[in-house]
Amino acid sequence: MKILSIETSCDETAISIIDFKDNKEQLTFNILADQLNSQIELHRPYGGVYPDLAKREHAKNLPLILVKDLEEARLFTKKRTLIDEDIRELVVTTLIKEPEMADDIIDLLQNIGRPNIDAIAVTAGPGLPPALWIGVNFAKALSLIWDIPLIPINHMEGHIMASLLEHKVANSYSLSTPRYPALGLLISGGHTEIVRFTELGHYEIIGQTQDDAVGEAFDKVARMLGLPYPGGPEISRLAEYARKSQMVVRAEFRLPRPMLHSGDLNFSFSGLKTAVATIVKSLENIDNDIRLELALEFENAVTDVIVKKCERAIYEHNVKSLIVGGGVSANTHIKSQLSTLTKEEGVDMYYPGTGLSTDNSIMIAVAAHNKKPLALNELRANGNWRIDDINN
Ligand code: KG4
């Protein structure tokens, strides 16, 4: 079964074509095509993702990336395809706010052959609404013109799938089955949540941030220290250097560990961010040593809280597997501390492989493999779609 998947929830435009094998024991698949366009450089001057700019870029890139994918998967044929008048009208109505895009898609698709694809999967939330809508409407247009069913996917479930993927050879992967109960630690620019599950597709949120997401805190603190967007990798790089050089953080730079002893599995990172802001304001200028010490202390504070909450969740829920996903899972210090914890507790740890921690469309296709399509008029983008609300 071939699935074409589309991801546009934030600042990455991605389309993949995945060929799932008929294997009853374990889900295995080949990646036939995988194209991704990152907008990081465009958003850097704004210090964060600028939603309308993201939407415009997605609109510009989706048709281009689609063609590249079809070529890569050898599904591209130059052929005249007739598009009925009523389908044309439906496409134009679907893309009513994007008339140019409707023209572009119709123009493109009537000049190429319908590819042999069984389903289309698209990220429908959570994420930035303008960015999500453009992906969803583009997917609807493809679904209408090619008459291929469309499956909405929750982006956070995608991150869980990404971490469960095991690379076999070349472009071939399989999906691991974790021991249950399993815990998903989802740490990204928009989310910080702990979910519990005993089968894929049914998740219960048992802890979450009450304010900023952890990636957002990394990005904001980086900005205060004069580091470019996205700040996570920058802070991580400085902290790693400071740790290796055995730098000692001076007393006045010590930061709180928010909610460490709150007795629940929730997080709060806005106080930590404010604490850094207060220190930065009290300084006349920020030299390299200050930057290194604050990066180290901030990363340590975040890691302490994350590890403590996971430890608590493992005990309270008798957890057998910890699945870490989302952009912040690229942080090597958090990974090594969680690895120590899970080894001590006899818990299996799953981490995303190379290129799978940040947003991508491979994870969206994998999340779709066992899901049913939805009627186009029922399918909407939802910026706040919770992972525990997938089946409603
Ligand atoms: O999952 P993701 O690609 O996009 C969202 O869905 O939000 O996550 C992006 C976030 C950004 O906040 C970025 O700063 C953070 O992941 N990030 C990191 C690291 N690499 C990326 N945070 C800490 N350490 C890293 N090495």
Ligand code: ZN
């Ligand atoms: Zn993400």
